[in-house]
Amino acid sequence: MGISNIIFIILFIGAVVWFAFNVKKIISNIQLGRKVDRSDNTGLRWKTMIKVALGQSKMTARPVAGLLHIVVYAGFVIINLEMLEIVIDGISGSHRVFEPLLGGLYSAFINVFELLALGVLIGCVIFFIRRNILRIPRFHKAEMKTWPKSDANIILVIEILLMTAFLTMNAADTNTSGNFLVSSGLKGFLPIDENSLYLIERSCWWFHILGVLGFLNYLPYSKHFHILLAFPATYYSNLLPKGQFTNMHAVTNEVKLMFDPNADPYAAAPEPDPNAEVVRFGAKEVNDLTWKNLMDSYSCTECGRCSSECPANQTGKLLSPRKIMMDTRDRLEEFGANKGVDDGKSLLHDYITTEELRACTTCNACTQACPINLDPLSIIMEMRRYLIMEESNAPQEWNGMATNIENNGAPWQFAQADRLNWATEE
Amino acid sequence: MSDIERIKVPTMAEMMAAGEIPEILFWVGCAGSFDDRAKKITKAIVKILHNAGVKFAVLGAEESCTGDPAKRAGNEFNFQMQAMMNIQVLDGYEIKKIVTGCPHCFNTLKNEYPELGGNYEVIHHTQLIQDLIKSEKLTLKGGGGFKGKKITFHDPCYLGRANDVYEAPRSAMEKLDAELVEMKRCKQNGLCCGAGGAQMFKEAEKGDKEINVERTGDAIDTQANIIATGCPFCNTMMTDGVKHFEKEAEVKVMDVAELIASAADL
Incomplete structure (x- = not known):
């Protein structure tokens, strides 16, 4: 274990701890909310999560953005398997620890990762063009100025750089027997002397892993946190008909009291429950x-x-x-x-x-x-x-509407007694 | 000539006095009771019920606003007062099944009354019409003189997205010998007419266009002769939209019930 491994371990632990700290902050912020029970119907909830978050079923309502998103999403998730090797190498000082273990299969894995990386790269470039050159209107509404606008572009640029580093790293690596699908095409652009290649390979390796750790810690500050929260958010989806708005129980209690003929209007207010939420x-x-x-x-x-x-x-x-x-x-x-x-x-x-x-x-x-x-x-x-x-x-008209509903049972000022007039009039 | 007078519209009170129990309660709604245009839809529904031999009744003067616009505006007290009063009336008559002439009443009765103690089987009138046609209780004569006509259906939000009823109105209209065309935004992606959320009862907020004009534009783009809908408020909004485009001569706004009643020659 050399000095570079020690640096790696420190940075890695630091990144994970910092990320955990920020996630904890977000969780405690979420817990500031009022109670709502979404513990029912676990079967349907899992199904919804698998279909909507994992399966991206609603993304394709807009086919171009939807398909590109699936490419970027699948690529990003699967390429992260490669992170396991990178982390082990970083800690132990090994180089491509899985290559001797997996043999021929190793090349197959890396080829898949490279193809996905290329997909992510192309996807992100197209996203960047859609956002900044084609100027799709929904990316340029009033709330998308300043930080939200930069946030989106930062994410795309980071992903483009990470994928480029990953592919360049593979292309410059002389210590692998593999000649991978995508990166082999990049070799022509690189110098040929061993020292330069080694330097490029190491720089890309470090850039990539530090980029990933940095990106991980960027998530909690960014809209990009959706890559994690999309799963619980869909799991806890509202499963009721969309038209069913919540019932306010506090109001129900009061209304019931008003309807109760036995209620004593002069009764002392009930002892307030000290545990009740205000x-x-x-x-x-x-x-x-x-x-x-x-x-x-x-x-x-x-x-x-x-x-x-x-x-x-x-x-x-x-x-x-x-x-x-x-x-x-x-x-x-x-x-x-x-x-x-x-x-x-x-x-x-x-x-x-x-x-x-x-x-x-x-x-x-x-x-x-x-x-x-x-x-x-x-x-x-x-x-x-x-x-x-x-x-x-409330707007004046809504006050009128409420008064009408209370007084004559319709949002307009018509007498309730006339409700059946239509049945006899011409 | 209105032949509605030949149909006696029984109230629940009369039914009960006569010791009879209707199969279904027709919940007319405020628009259906008071709005001149919507009253025609109400009458069409009555004709259909009568013609199909459905034993129905209305609440008449005992009906009251479901509270939908109050709830959407945010006035939960107003809503729950209405709901509790209506539930007392409905339960007093031991109502089991309700058909509504309005998607807002439909949604509220079906989804929001159960938690307040009102449990009924609630259907929208287009669902009833679909059933009546399917079970051949209602037969359309020919296809109702819609030959060569194009009809486009505007999905009311509280029927469609709110309750996933997309097929009933379409299947009810299938028997008409008209061509059904879809707007570019339809079903789950249908655009609101602008009336929901109690917007019907106030001026729209400041903007650069009226929602009903935007939506009527979609309908006019289909070259349809008839804009069909299943909601009295959508009907008002789309009718105003057609006026905005000065297309009253070419484009009519009709409820599915009116189209079916006219095709069945009722």
Whole structure:
């Protein structure tokens, strides 16, 4: 074991520890959410996860992006098997530890990895072109300025560099009997003297492994965290019909009391349960949302399919379901970092405005479009509830509508007694 | 001439007084009760029920808003008050099965009443029509004079995406001798008409286009003569959209129930 192995071990452990630390922070932020039970129906949940996350079934609704994504995703996942060898080599000082063990099979493995790497490389280049040169509209909406825009490009550039390093490393490696499918084509571009090749091979090896460790630690700061959270996010998908909005039990209790002829209106309020959560109606802050809403916000990779299908967004309204997810995540990061200290801000009003929330038609186009079943609509609904039930903040017409519903059982001002007039009129 | 007068529309109260139990309750809905355009859809549904020999009743003055727009606006109190009152009425009559004339009532009764204690089998009128045609209780004469006509179906969000009912309205219209054409955005990918989420009852937020105009554009692109739908609110929005494009002469907006009632010569 030489000095380079010791450096490697230190960097490797450091990277894993730092990553774990950030993941723990995200988990504890997610746990700030309200309770929601998604422990039911495990069979269907596994099936949904396998189909939607692993099988990418919703990605192909847009064939070009969908197929390219599958290439990049499959490539990225499978090439990571090669990481095992790289890590063992890095720790022990061996070189291609599996080559003598696997014999002829080794070349086959590396050939597959190289083909996949080429696929990832091409995929990422096309993604980069789509985003920056073809300027697909959903990548250039109002919320995709500054950091979100750079984040996307950083991810693509890192992946392109990592794959290039991996292939160049193989091409420059003189200590393998293998002559691999893709990298052999690169040999012509490299110098021929042994020393230069050795230097290139070592540089690429280090660049690749440090790049991978760096990328791993970039994930928690990036929308790219979806590569991990897509799995739990789909597992804990809402399995109910999309039209079924949650029932507010706190309201049910009060309404039941109003309907109870035996209820004593002068009775003293029941002793408050010290263990009961103090509930607000709806959501003003991230911790008024469920943990699943919060997990969703970290799972969103800002692809914008939701917003490009949203009827409000398409007609120039302020609402963008993607922005709802991004705002929730950004506020959650801030809220979590405050550790309970009030910073005078809240998700509602400081991040998400009334005008955005009011533009929603609750049509579920966003939840349908999301490739990993995220649910911006339930966040919008919780905040609408807060606006109306806690702030009495409704457009004048909605107040009229509510009054009509209460007084005459219809959103318009028609007498309930006239409901059957249609049956006898011309 | 309206032949609806020849059909007696019985109320639950009358049925109960006569000691009768209907097979199904027809939940008319607020639009179906009060909106002049939607009342025609209500009458078409009644004609279909009557003609197919379905023993039905309505609640009449005992019906009240399901609370859907209140809930979507965020007013859960308003919604649950409505729901509890309606459940008391429905349970009082021991209602088992409901057909609605509106996808919003359909969704709310079917999905949101059970947790408040109201458990019923709820279907949308296009599902009922599909069943009646399948079981040959309802027969269309010829194909109803739709020869050479193109019909495109606009999926109401609360029927389609919200409850995965895509085939019933389409299969109900299959028997019409018209050509069914799909819009570029249809079924799961259908675009909202703009009325849902209680938008029907307020001005749209600031934007650069009205949603109903965007959607009606999709329908007009298909060259259809008839935009069919299954929701009174979609009907209003699409009708306004057609007016926006000044296509009232060429394009009609009709409910599936109206198309079927006219084809069955009811």
